[in-house]
Amino acid sequence: MAAEPAGEYAIGIEILPYQLVAVLVDHTGRRLDTRRWPIADMEVATVVEQVSVAVAELAETALEIRLPDARLVVGLQIGGPVNAADGLVLAYANHPTDSMYAERDYHWREPVPLADLIRAHTGCRTVVENDGAAFATLEQHYGVGRQTPSFAVVLIRDGVGGGIMMDNRLMMIPFEFGHIKVRPEGRWCVSGDRGCIDAYAGRRAIRAIAGEMTGADADLESIEAAIGICERSDGDAERMTAIFRQAGEAVGHGIATVLSLFGLTHMVVYGPREMVDPASERRAAKAFAGGVFGFPSLTYPLYRSAHVAIRPVGVADGAHAAGLVAIDRLVNAHTTRLEATS
Numbered sequence: 001m002a003a004e005p006a007g008e009y010a011i012g013i014e015i016l017p018y019q020l021v022a023v024l025v026d027h028t029g030r031r032l033d034t035r036r037w038p039i040a041d042m043e044v045a046t047v048v049e050q051v052s053v054a055v056a057e058l059a060e061t062a063l064e065i066r067l068p069d070a071r072l073v074v075g076l077q078i079g080g081p082v083n084a085a086d087g088l089v090l091a092y093a094n095h096p097t098d099s100m101y102a103e104r105d106y107h108w109r110e111p112v113p114l115a116d117l118i119r120a121h122t123g124c125r126t127v128v129e130n131d132g133a134a135f136a137t138l139e140q141h142y143g144v145g146r147q148t149p150s151f152a153v154v155l156i157r158d159g160v161g162g163g164i165m166m167d168n169r170l171m172m173i174p175f176e177f178g179h180i181k182v183r184p185e186g187r188w189c190v191s192g193d194r195g196c197i198d199a200y201a202g203r204r205a206i207r208a209i210a211g212e213m214t215g216a217d218a219d220l221e222s223i224e225a226a227i228g229i230c231e232r233s234d235g236d237a238e239r240m241t242a243i244f245r246q247a248g249e250a251v252g253h254g255i256a257t258v259l260s261l262f263g264l265t266h267m268v269v270y271g272p273r274e275m276v277d278p279a280s281e282r283r284a285a286k287a288f289a290g291g292v293f294g295f296p297s298l299t300y301p302l303y304r305s306a307h308v309a310i311r312p313v314g315v316a317d318g319a320h321a322a323g324l325v326a327i328d329r330l331v332n333a334h335t336t337r338l339e340a341t342s
């Protein structure tokens with residue numbers, strides 16, 4: 001039985017390659033429902049259509065709301081650079097070196113007015129945000145934001161991104177954490193540069209490095225396979241574990257740089273559960289964490305005691321984060337404006 005709609009709601013949607021996760025939140029940001037849908041292909045029109053279907057179905061089945069309805073707003077997050085003020089996705093693509101989607105290439109070459117397109121299809125006011133920035137908003141509501149108004153988040157997925165919250169405001173800057181150079185003559189990065197964090201620490205990089213190590217002429221099929229090799233009792237296990245330590249060290253180096261630049265006391269690293277789970281007894285997770293926590297020796301002395309937390313990304317975290325962005329910008333900002341003018 002659906003609840004009688006009262007107040008305002010947001011549907012947060014995380015757009016991932018070939019799937020989306022949708023979360024319904026109330027005006028306080030509390031999560032009420034979670035669903036997943038496949039996306040048939042990653043053409044803009046298909047993604048817009050599938051997001052619109054997800055919004056309409058979730059609104060109808062969970063709230064008995066038929067669109068358009070002014071009580072419902074939409075927040076989207078996506079793993080690419082965005083202009084949040086204008087609701088534009090500036091670029092979104094898999095990468096040619098990434099074997100994961102080689103048969104199903106996608107590449108949005110022009111900026112896409114995604115917020116406007118979803119609003120046109122659903123009638124709902126819509127915001128769009130970069131995934132790392134959205135995770136900073138999640139952390140502001142439910143994580144270190146409860147202890148400090150200023151912190152940074154690192155988000156490890158196929159690549160590496162992040163976001164910075166300063167004095168409780170999400171910094172509207174391109175925070176290209178993954179493209180901080182940590183090894184001048186290091187591996188080539190998808191950015192065309194060498195030695196970036198992204199060239200060591202994302203799923204894409206680890207699968208590629210692991211493939212090189214095993215001598216196969218291809219990327220390892222999954223990060224889980226790499227983690228499995230770490231558990232064996234041969235030379236490969238040792239070398240594979242070193243790859244996870246190297247990934248952690250690259251992230252730790254970037255953390256040291258960000259701490260020094262912004263004078264932060266807190267940072268949070270989100271990553272794939274199998275790779276970062278702090279409760280894991282597996283070698284890969286321990287090696288990764290060991291690398292990350294080498295950051296103090298590389299940072300400005302004042303910030304060596306900064307608190308760094310490592311958290312696994314939950315299935316609904318990204319969509320929840322997108323819902324919070326929508327509530328903050330479209331519902332609570334709206335309420336504040338009404339109060340100010342009344």
Ligand SMILES: [Zn+2]
Pocket residue numbers: 178179189190191192193196197198199
């Ligand atoms: Zn790069």
